Amino acid sequence: MGAQLRVYRQKIKAAQTTKKITRAMELISASRIQKAKARVAASTPFARSITQAVSAVATYTNVAHVLTTEPEKIERAAVVIFASDRGLAGAFSSQALREAESLTQLLLAQGKDVVYFLVGRKAAAYFNFRRRPSERVWTGSTDQPQFETAKEISDALLEAFLRDADDGGVDEIHVVYNRFVSMVTQVPEVVRLLPLEVVEGVEEPGENQVLPLYEFEPDVETVLDALLPVYIESRIFNAMLQSAAAEHASRQKAMQSASDNADKLIKDFTRLSNNARQTEITSQISEIVGGAEALSSAKN
Amino acid sequence: MAAALNVSVVAADQEVWAGEATMVVARTVEGEIGILAGHEPMLAILASGEVRVTLADGKKIVAEAADGFLSVANNVVTIVARKAGLV
Numbered sequence: 001m002g003a004q005l006r007v008y009r010q011k012i013k014a015a016q017t018t019k020k021i022t023r024a025m026e027l028i029s030a031s032r033i034q035k036a037k038a039r040v041a042a043s044t045p046f047a048r049s050i051t052q053a054v055s056a057v058a059t060y061t062n063v064a065h066v067l068t069t070e071p072e073k074i075e076r077a078a079v080v081i082f083a084s085d086r087g088l089a090g091a092f093s094s095q096a097l098r099e100a101e102s103l104t105q106l107l108l109a110q111g112k113d114v115v116y117f118l119v120g121r122k123a124a125a126y127f128n129f130r131r132r133p134s135e136r137v138w139t140g141s142t143d144q145p146q147f148e149t150a151k152e153i154s155d156a157l158l159e160a161f162l163r164d165a166d167d168g169g170v171d172e173i174h175v176v177y178n179r180f181v182s183m184v185t186q187v188p189e190v191v192r193l194l195p196l197e198v199v200e201g202v203e204e205p206g207e208n209q210v211l212p213l214y215e216f217e218p219d220v221e222t223v224l225d226a227l228l229p230v231y232i233e234s235r236i237f238n239a240m241l242q243s244a245a246a247e248h249a250s251r252q253k254a255m256q257s258a259s260d261n262a263d264k265l266i267k268d269f270t271r272l273s274n275n276a277r278q279t280e281i282t283s284q285i286s287e288i289v290g291g292a293e294a295l296s297s298a299k300n
Numbered sequence: 301m302a303a304a305l306n307v308s309v310v311a312a313d314q315e316v317w318a319g320e321a322t323m324v325v326a327r328t329v330e331g332e333i334g335i336l337a338g339h340e341p342m343l344a345i346l347a348s349g350e351v352r353v354t355l356a357d358g359k360k361i362v363a364e365a366a367d368g369f370l371s372v373a374n375n376v377v378t379i380v381a382r383k384a385g386l387v
């Protein structure tokens with residue numbers, strides 16, 4: 001067998017092996033994405049109810065609370081970045097990290113310090129490689145987020161938020177994550193969690209509607225104290241679930257195009273190897289014919 | 301006040317129950333509270349315990365809720381709890 005032919009056969013084999021892997025990953029993501037979408041949908045009623053309750057408090061009372069009032073001077077801001085644990089998901093992680101970088105630029109330009117809370121191994125690797133410090137890192141469950149992790153994250157955030165700025169506490173919390181829009185679109189999003197900016201799902205009172213006067217039990221302060229951590233938790237959890245669904249969608253898309261590319265490579269190399277084989281056969285035939293010709297002319 | 305209450309019981313990871321009811325009895329940190337249609341808007345912290353929902357046909361649904369809130373507005377009652385489940 002000619003050397004050229006052997007090289008082509010090797011390349012075809014390599015492309016086939018790669019294709020098997022990418023196809024398998026595509027199928028896994030495709031099956032997980034339905035579940036991830038269902039989890040986003042299942043957590044939505046909770047997030048919606050909490051958001052409505054928070055906006056009720058924010059809209060119908062004017063009580064001053066540490067979580068709702070904006071500090072006069074913001075010295076330090078926390079940025080929570082949701083990336084993925086594993087790669088091969090297209091631009092998923094880099095998309096979130098790029099968004100976080102531009103947010104960082106913005107915050108630095110406003111004279112604020114930035115501290116990072118990272119979720120996902122890819123985000124941690126990105127910061128490690130650049131030798132940049134991060135406050136805390138969570139890894140290991142970005143594709144199937146647990147509520148416990150969300151609780152841990154929001155506890156850490158609230159703890160940092162309630163600490164004084166002099167002791168390294170933060171005055172602002174931003175989250176950066178990929179929002180799942182559809183199977184083909186995942187948009188990186190930046191949301192400021194604290195101080196509160198309730199915009200999502202707030203029902204505007206109608207024109208001739210009287211604003212309801214809320215009664216709080218036991219009292220406004222206690223309700224706020226209890227409500228806001230839960231609100232942060234639910235927002236963090238929702239971001240994690242969105243991010244997980246987006247990760248699966250993004251991976252499925254990336255793996256699909258990888259499989260398609262492998263197909264194309266296999267086809268191209270098959271053509272080339274057929275060509276090489278044919279050339280080899282042709283040259284062999286002409287050698288034989290030439291040899292026979294020489295023999296028969298030598299006899300005469 | 302013939303209108304029925306629109307009740308939903310929501311846990312962190314799922315909606316536990318939703319539907320129409322005539323009365324909701326829940327336990328807040330200050331004690332048990334019963335809510336009928338036309339109740340004034342309120343927001344209360346739940347103590348862990350049972351939430352009893354009485355349906356229009358007299359049937360009762362009991363849910364266990366811990367660590368949550370009760371919100372009432374415009375005959376919409378929402379029980380939001382980190383952990384909740386039907387009993």
